[in-house]
Amino acid sequence: MIQVQDVSMRFKMSNDKITSIKELVTQTLRGKVQYNEFWALHDVNFEVKKGEVIGIIGRNGAGKSTILKIISGIMKPTTGNVVRYGNIVPMLELGSGFDYDLTGRENIFLNGAILGYSKEFLYEKYDEILAFSELGDFIHMPIRNYSSGMLMRLAFSIATVVNPEILIVDEILSVGDENFQEKSHARMLELMSGGTTVLFVSHSLKQIREMCNRVVWLDGGTVRMFDDVETVCDAYKL
């Protein structure tokens, strides 16, 4: 389903990020443009089979988000490549495509289009999204008037209305009030049990143990361990 082959990602960091022509010219003339190379990922290899739920754990800066971005196609790795079969719905950040001047309804269509849903699909599922988000008549208001909880509810409802073949999740399981949290949790479990392949980053070992089949442990940009959930979690804890 997904094959990550020898993926390395290098970031070049100049001492100051140069964002203007003047700076580039003056700095180059002075011979001051130094790049610090930083390998966020180094020769990462793993393979995910269809229907598996894979957890990714690691400390801050271990490269978890980077690997998710590379798998979603947002970033291109410096070397190596990723082979993926099936449509991917990345949930790296909820509601990143929202436009705050548009109404909730308009945003459903905009955000849906960005996530790659078709027009017919959205028209068909519109009521379902609205019902799940519990927004009621607020849906006709510009979303700049929404509370943060309402925004998150709307975003979650749009993102999870499909049954994607591959779902990529970056710690978003807790949104809204307790009631909605439970509901969204149930929806995630439903998605995961429905044959979807899931890649899932979390710092909560409890969640990982509960949901995943296998776990990738990233450490300093390399795979420290890739094995069954119990083995890795026990090792990680120590």
Add this chain to the structure above:
Amino acid sequence: MKRNKYDLKKICAGVFGFCLIYGILIILIAWKQIQASQIGRGAVYGFVLLMVILAGYMMHLLQCDKTGKPSKGLYLIHTVEKYQFLIEQLVSRDFKIKYKRSVLGVFWSFLNPLLMMVVQYMVFSNLMRFQQDHYSIYLLTGIVMFSGFNDCCNQALRAIIGNASLITKVYVPKYIYPITKVLSASINLVLSMVPLLLVTLIYGLGNADHLYLTWAVLLIPIALVLLIIFTIGMGFLLSSLMVFFHDVEFLWGVLSTMWMYATPIIYPISILEGADNLLSKVTLKVIRVNPLYHYIEFMRSIIISGCSPALREYVICAAWSFGMLAFGAFVFKKTQDKFILYI
């Protein structure tokens, strides 16, 4: 996923049929104007040649589709098919946002060029007197075309950095962003044709010099499409440069003002032709290569002279359009993988 929402044969037939009917319509209705202009018969030969090329290419596409051979055209059609809904949504978002909190709404698209013309007309017809027939229409055509172009470029400039939050979170082909920005801004350009034609009509009624709209107005879409293609090329270039150097925004402000003065919008080109000094000669040379001069003159000959531009103008305009598109797309393609590291 659903693959064949578009039936390739239908598309080919549709495009071909549309071009054929549009071309024949122009030739039939505007025959008098075409004959009067410098093209004359050449128009018919050119048209037939174009249609033959088009038909040939479509046969080629169908062949590729059947044998499963990859081809640029097919790829383009499939991409459009896949992202049509997204493009629609993004364009309509930009357009809605523009007038969201204004009372008059879309009406501004009509009002803006009109008010601009009134101001500029009052200034320039009293302060400086140019020897130019139908000066107000001459001026208005220039203003509408240039401000349309400028508007599109300013929108496209921020296409990538403005959508940074999206680009870092969801995978969508990045070229969608400048294209949708230009398209949504060009809705304005298209709408402003209405006041332009209206003013021309009214002006023609009350004027002794006989300025009538002729069937040559059927050629307006060609002028607009060529200008928009050129602008998409500019949009690619500007938006990708903008990611790496934020100075481009300020630089472009100066550059576009220079560009405006290097284009005969408020002055007729004849004031330079007569002059003898070096500066005028250089300026004249600059103007002659200035693509916007050609687009605007294209439009002026349709509206003011009421006839088709010379065949040479078509070639120059098309060459600039597709040249710019190719160049912009090339730069964009080369740099797009690095965008995410800089925004």
